Amino acid sequence: MSSIGIAVVGAGAWGSQVIRAMASTPGCLLRWICDRDPVSLARMGGIYGGVALAAGLDEALEDPAVDAVVIAATAADHYALARQALKAGRHVLVEKPLALRVSDATELCALAGKARRTLMVGHLLVYDPAIMLARTTIEGGELGDILMLHSQRTNLGTIRRGESAWWSLAPHDVAIALYLLGAVPTEVSATGAGFVQRQRGVEDVVFASLRFAGGALAHIHVSWLDPPNSGSRSSIAASATRRLAATRLTTWFRFIAGKSTRRRCRPRIPYRSSAPTSSSVCARAEGRVATARRGWRWCACWRRDSGRSRPVARRRRWDELLGSPVGGR
16 A cells, blocks of 8 residues: 655644644654744754654645645634645635534535545544443443433633634534434534633633434533542443443443443554555545544534634524534545
8 A cells, every 4th residue: 555645734732633643643644834933844854854844734735745635723724724725625624613603614525525535533442442341332232312411521721712622622523413413413503601711701610401303412512720630530321220421531321220330442652543554545535534524514503703712602403503514424
């Protein structure tokens, strides 16, 4: 199999992890690192010698050896960068969220479909071994009909200026809910509040509910103002006697008929299991769960009005809220 030439945009705290994954993934050849911060760029250049460096994406797209672009920049830049890469005929893996406006996400899906290019979204936790084990358990019918899913992703910091706690933290939990339940919600409601950056209207705490056609209810709580190490937990309940719960993403607990069993899963390097590994994967997205259509569905859980993120103030029908996606996988 031929290697895929990769350009990564974003060399910050998370971008550096993405760069590490791309540099060590078989089938991927890291060719460019792009970042507007010269300090971050120089640091990555010192680690990955021989990789070309640039302040912007333009230079990398002029290189015919670049087959795909991985975007790990700030959320506000995702749409413009992904659009630029798709228009240049490159495959794209973009960090969550796909875009901050549903119309932008729809356009990206359409561009990917028209150009016959793969557009994937970095909902990397759907590749986590514990989440995949939970999906297998649910599909096997061991838990019966799923009634409820609860997710909590809370801690003290990091507080961001350009995006709310929902945009920063909840993409993982919504993606997991849609993945485990195998459906999109029919109704979405949410409420949040901003305390640290009240004047900017940036929500620090958000509570959201997603109701599904079969009656299942998902409740999501995200916050960066909770006590340190309050952690992330998820649980799925089927009945009073059957439950699947996780205290950490590497450990799942089964509670069935009053008996508890525990199974630990080996953690993986972020993006290692979701990174494209051959040109055939770039040409065909089958088998990749975090594709553009899933990224669009996540954007459908939130609205972006007047340049700021806003919760859905009242209960809304899913299709009434946002319409339907166009093109893309």
